[in-house]
Amino acid sequence: MVEDIRELIKKHALLNAISYGGKANSKAVIGKILAEKEELRSKIKEILPLVEEIVNEVNKLSLEEQLKMVNYPVSLKSKEEKKILPPLPKAEKGKVVTRFPPEPSGYLHIGHAKAAIIDHEYARMYDGKFILRFDDTNPVNAKIEYYEAIKEDLIWLGVKPDIIENTSDDLERLYYYAERLIEKGFAYVCLCDPETIKLNRMKGMECNCRKSSFEVNLERWEKMFKEYSRNEAILRFKGNMKSLNTVMRDPTLFRIIEEEHPLKGNKYRVWPTYDFAAPVKDSLDGVTHALRTKEYELRDELYFSILKALELREPILIEFSRLEMKGSVLSKRKIREMISKGLVSGWDDPRLATLRALKRRGYQPEAIKEFILSLGVSKVESEPTWDLINSINRKIIDPKAKRLFFVSEPVKVKLEGFPLKKVKLRYHPDRDLGEREIEITESLFISKEDFESIREGEKIRLMDLGNFTIKEDKLLFDGFELDHKLKKFHWVNGKALDLKVLFPLEDRLIKGKVEDNFQNLNIGDIVQFVRFGFCKIDSKDEVIFLHK
């Protein structure tokens, strides 16, 4: 019995030690023991000395020795618990294929990043493949600039595709499958005008085109490539015009668009819709798990109906909630509109939530990834605030960002009796980021807010400088000794430079003065202005506020 108890204590002491870097805690160990053997609660007084003895023994061992002694399954808990995604259904190691299918009609925003990161992460988790597929079957929207930007932004995000492909490269095959659908009686060419089609869909009414034989349909299909013009003919899936799921009311599979395509020029005029291209390409490309956002849920029935009709392999469809960020526009169409109206300066305008804008504001790709993974793949709608991503980003940049003084709404104060001509200050309180020198000029600047908070005759501390007593607009030197009770102010000297700070989410610009060491930093650097927050240097005289 005693041996059993010894063994039990040893097990929990070892497990606890291993979880906390090699040192076990007696109290935690007792908690674990009682959780496992409730009946020992009454004997706690007798066990206590034994626990302490064993914990002491265990703590004398190195972590390596402790690990060797553990014959129990151990789950090592690291301090930064890595976020992992829930397992995929029916997934086999080495065989999972996922895809991210953006339309090259704009730059990626954080909502796209969610899909791309999840798809990529699953492929890595199962040693599978990740496909980047440009869903470029609407030549009106597609632009070379967007294909390139999407690739660059994914690289920045750390999302590396194993295969990059364009749906527009596969049109011949998609035509082939369209013809199979027509032959099997699952698709027909509709010659009704768009208004009639819309009305019939609403009313659940079939048109006469639906009754044509497959020979007639094949003939009309051929004519879509030569004779018919836009809006004269479309290829429709023969679904169910009375279906409660209106997506199934004979949706469009192909339409005529005569616009020049950025990659294909004028080679094609009959273009598939997403509804047709997505399931067929997923199946042909070997995609095992197709993930998409929840607003496609009603289209699932169509996705599988098309594959069934064509007797093609069916991938597993998984839906997750779309990412909305509080206070941010995440629609490519709306952003395009804002740009064309001049409301924002471009796709990287810091007021947007495109990846370009986030990069420009100072968000780190690792922070975006950790943020996305922390949201998981649930279907529950959530609208996370910026606080969450900010706290992750702060952890990453804090050790790397140099500290500087910036004073907003500066008020000039005269300095009297200060004995030093210059001071040397560290760029970071506890990392070795070097030092900077600040000349002590006759007058300094402190912020208006700080200035107004002091009473005549009050003693305050200027950070890293000394104590001062205020008399009118003068600061009289009053010793160096640290006194934590004093109000602490940051300051800049008389040579400080003018600087603007943009608050992108509030669309507000403030002015102030930054210490002249600022000019030694580079555009693109992230700095922390003491008592103000982290900022990204956007130009020689303007920074973008990132977060506190």
Ligand SMILES: [Zn+2]
């Ligand atoms: Zn019709």
